[in-house]
Amino acid sequence: MIPHKAIVIGCSAGGLNALQVLLPLLDPRLAVPVVICCHTGSADVSLLVELLARHATLPVVEANERAPVDPGVIHVAPSGYHLLVEENFHFSLSVDARVAYARPSIDVLFETAADAWREHLVAVLMTGANSDGAHGLAAVRRAGGFAIVQDPRSAEADVMPLAGLSIAGADACLELSAIASLLNELCLP
Amino acid sequence: MDVEDIEIQLFVRAMQLRHGYDFSDYAPASLKRRVQQLVRTHDTGTISELNRRVLHEAGFQSRVIEGLSVPVSEMFRDPAVFRALRDKVFPVLASYPEINIWQAGCAHGQEVYSLAILLEEAGLYERSRIYATDFNDAALAVAAEGIYATREARDWSRNYMEAGGSHSLSDYYSARYDFIKLDQRLRRNVTFFNHNLVTDDVFCEAHLILCRNVLIYFSNTLQDRTLGLFRQSLVRGGFLCLGTRENIDFSPSASEFTDVDHALRIYQVGGAGARQLNK
Numbered sequence: 001m002i003p004h005k006a007i008v009i010g011c012s013a014g015g016l017n018a019l020q021v022l023l024p025l026l027d028p029r030l031a032v033p034v035v036i037c038c039h040t041g042s043a044d045v046s047l048l049v050e051l052l053a054r055h056a057t058l059p060v061v062e063a064n065e066r067a068p069v070d071p072g073v074i075h076v077a078p079s080g081y082h083l084l085v086e087e088n089f090h091f092s093l094s095v096d097a098r099v100a101y102a103r104p105s106i107d108v109l110f111e112t113a114a115d116a117w118r119e120h121l122v123a124v125l126m127t128g129a130n131s132d133g134a135h136g137l138a139a140v141r142r143a144g145g146f147a148i149v150q151d152p153r154s155a156e157a158d159v160m161p162l163a164g165l166s167i168a169g170a171d172a173c174l175e176l177s178a179i180a181s182l183l184n185e186l187c188l189p
Numbered sequence: 190m191d192v193e194d195i196e197i198q199l200f201v202r203a204m205q206l207r208h209g210y211d212f213s214d215y216a217p218a219s220l221k222r223r224v225q226q227l228v229r230t231h232d233t234g235t236i237s238e239l240n241r242r243v244l245h246e247a248g249f250q251s252r253v254i255e256g257l258s259v260p261v262s263e264m265f266r267d268p269a270v271f272r273a274l275r276d277k278v279f280p281v282l283a284s285y286p287e288i289n290i291w292q293a294g295c296a297h298g299q300e301v302y303s304l305a306i307l308l309e310e311a312g313l314y315e316r317s318r319i320y321a322t323d324f325n326d327a328a329l330a331v332a333a334e335g336i337y338a339t340r341e342a343r344d345w346s347r348n349y350m351e352a353g354g355s356h357s358l359s360d361y362y363s364a365r366y367d368f369i370k371l372d373q374r375l376r377r378n379v380t381f382f383n384h385n386l387v388t389d390d391v392f393c394e395a396h397l398i399l400c401r402n403v404l405i406y407f408s409n410t411l412q413d414r415t416l417g418l419f420r421q422s423l424v425r426g427g428f429l430c431l432g433t434r435e436n437i438d439f440s441p442s443a444s445e446f447t448d449v450d451h452a453l454r455i456y457q458v459g460g461a462g463a464r465q466l467n468k
Contacts, residue, residue, distance in 0.1 A: 065405060065436040066412075078434050081405075084218040093405045093434055094219040096259045112218045 004146065004186045005120040006032050006069070008113045010106030010136065012039040012128030014156025016051065018176060022126075023056040023074065025180030030058060032187045034074040037083060037109040039102050039128070045079045052076070063091050077104040084112040100132040110136025119144030122186055124179060125170075126150040128160025137168035146186065148172045148179055196236035197224055203243045208250040210324075211387050212257065214411035220257075227256040251326065258325040260296030263344065264303045264358070266401075267433050268351035270453045271307060274397075275353055277449055278428050279311045282396055288317040291395040291422065293386060294403035295321040298332025299345075302361075303352070304399065305375040310355050314378060320393055322384035333381045335371035342369050386415050391422045398423060402432035409439050416442040420458060429456045 011018055015038040026034070040048050045062055053060040056074055063075040069089045077083035081093040083104050099105035110123050110133060123140040125133045127150060141147050147170045152158035154175035164170065172182060197220070204210045212220060224236060231252070233239040242249045265271050282288050288308075292301050301321045308314040323329050349358040362369040384392065386403070398419050404412045419429055420442055429446060431454040437443035446456035 065434055066409065066439055067436065081434055082219075084216075084222075086216060086218050092216045092218055093402075094222075095261050095402045095405070095432075096219065096222065097261055108222070112222075115218070115221075 002119050002144075004032065004122050006113065006117045007034045007122045007124065007183060007187060008109055008140075009034065009036045009124045009126065010038075010110060010128075010133040010160075011036075011126040012102075012106075012130060012132065012157070012160055014127035014129075015039070016048065017156060018126045018150070019052055020055060021176045022180050023052055023058070023060075025177060025184075026057050027184040027188055028057040029189075030184065030187055031071050031189060033069045033071050034058065035063065035069065035077070035083070035085070035109065035113065036074060037077040037104045037106045037133075039104070039130075039132070040079060043079055045076055049076050065091060065093050067091055077109065079104070082108040084108060085116045086112070087116045089116060100130060102130070102132045105136075106133030107136035107139075111139040114139045114143040114145055117143075117145065121145035122148065122183065124148045124150070124183070125161060125164040126176075126179075127155035127157050129157040130159060131163035131167075133160060134163040134167035137164045137170070141168055141171075146171050148174065148182065150179065151175045193221075193236060196240065197221055200224055200236055200240050200243065203240050204250070204253070207244055209388075210250070210254065210385075214387065214408045215406055216408055219406055223257050223259065226259075227253060230256055254325050255327045258296070258323070258328060260323075260325065260328045260331075262296055262299045262402075263341070263348065264299045265345060265348035265352040265354075266300070267453070268348045268353075270401075270430065270433065270455070271303060271352035273450050273453050273455055274304075274430065275307055275311060278397060278430075278455065279307075279313060281426070281428075282317075283311075283313060285396055286316065288313060288397070289393055289395045290317060290319045291393060291398045292319060292321045293384070293398060293400040293419075295323050295332055295381070296325070296328050297337070298335060298381075299337070300399060300401065301332060301379055302335060302371045302375055303349075305379065306349075306354065306358075306361055307352070309375070317378055319379045320395075321379055321381045324383060324385035324387075326383060329381050329383060333376070335373065335376065336368050337371075339364065339367050339369055386418070387411065391418060393422060394424055395422045395427055396424055397428045397430070399430045401430065402435070404435060405432060412437070413440040413442050416440050416446075420445050423458045425459050427458050429458070430454065431456075
């Protein structure tokens with residue numbers, strides 16, 4: 001079996017609630033990095049970081065420009081910037097134009113993460129009211145990575161997971177608690 | 190190595206050997222996205238076809254440069270930064286008989302006009318000179334005109350108020366249909382010119398350098414070189430203002446800068462106390 005070395009998660013409308021369900025269910029022994037792009041509409045992501053950190057089993061931080069993508073840490077994309085993963089597994093940022101009306105864009109995170117981790121990446125696309133992330137998810141699959149989409153019937157907003165399923169398809173389509181179990185299964189050593 | 194990565198390396202070499210632009214030390218992930226965007230914009234299908242046009246088509250390189258320096262900004266972006274410049278930096282600048290400011294990577298000039306307005310309101314503009322530079326000539330031409338789409342400018346008035354502006358932003362522009370034009374009097378002490386941070390050198394003795402969200406596109410090596418260039422350009426006690434999410438912890442040249450306001454990425458050459466390292 002291919003070892004999975006990183007998890008990327010994208011969500012938008014309803015994302016805060018979904019993350020607050022998902023993150024506490026992750027196994028604290030997970031030794032892979034988790035990188036989240038969540039559209040918040042707020043100018044400062046520190047509130048989101050704080051809320052997620054309350055119940056997450058792993059430390060939650062704002063992704064730091066140029067810093068290594070640390071394993072066992074949940075990194076959240078800052079507001080107003082695209083978050084990219086370089087092939088040397090360090091973060092970089094850009095203020096290039098919005099993609100699918102969004103910055104940070106899930107597509108940008110997923111596509112660059114797919115270039116960096118290739119078949120070792122697990123990507124999760126969850127609740128959201130726009131189609132950002134669908135092309136990124138397709139890139140993850142093309143690179144041989146594992147794609148999980150939240151079951152649209154269980155999502156607070158189903159546009160994003162439906163777009164993911166129609167454009168990229170998925171290796172698994174599950175509700176949140178089952179996503180957490182699968183991530184633990186795929187990524188525990 | 191996959192074919193596209195090879196094509197990108199060839200693109201970088203072509204721009205360097207044929208046109209003298211060096212992108213070899215740009216952060217690879219965003220460079221790749223921009224090159225892919227160029228393929229879509231110019232409908233070349235492949236990067237190799239883009240490379241052919243770079244090599245053989247006269248004048249094509251300037252359109253490539255426009256695509257590689259996507260200038261996205263707004264007036265008074267991150268208002269707290271401009272407020273801090275006014276409250277913490279301007280009082281020091283006020284002690285100089287002449288004030289030199291370098292806006293490095295000014296793109297479409299929104300921050301140049303923002304700065305000019307703040308200096309005007311602080312009574313410092315008459316003795317200030319702003320050097321606004323970019324390596325993209327098309328962007329410089331837009332900056333010099335000071336004309337922006339009204340829909341882009343929607344949030345600028347609020348930014349201006351949050352930055353501590355003392356009038357109304359509309360006092361500084363005239364609105365026509367879908368565009369606003371900044372008062373050209375704001376330009377009277379601004380010099381726009383082409384300067385490439387990658388290849389060009391020190392050209393002035395500056396009291397303040399603003400370079401926000403430009404170094405994020407550079408590798409650590411090039412970021413360090415550029416911070417060294419800024420250090421050389423600044424007077425002792427001079428200020429440097431970067432984008433609010435930039436990280437200079439990996440740059441040896443940054444050791445000479447101290448924090449004025451770490452969260453807002455405002456630094457000073459020398460200054461009191463060592464810079465707090467954040468991880």
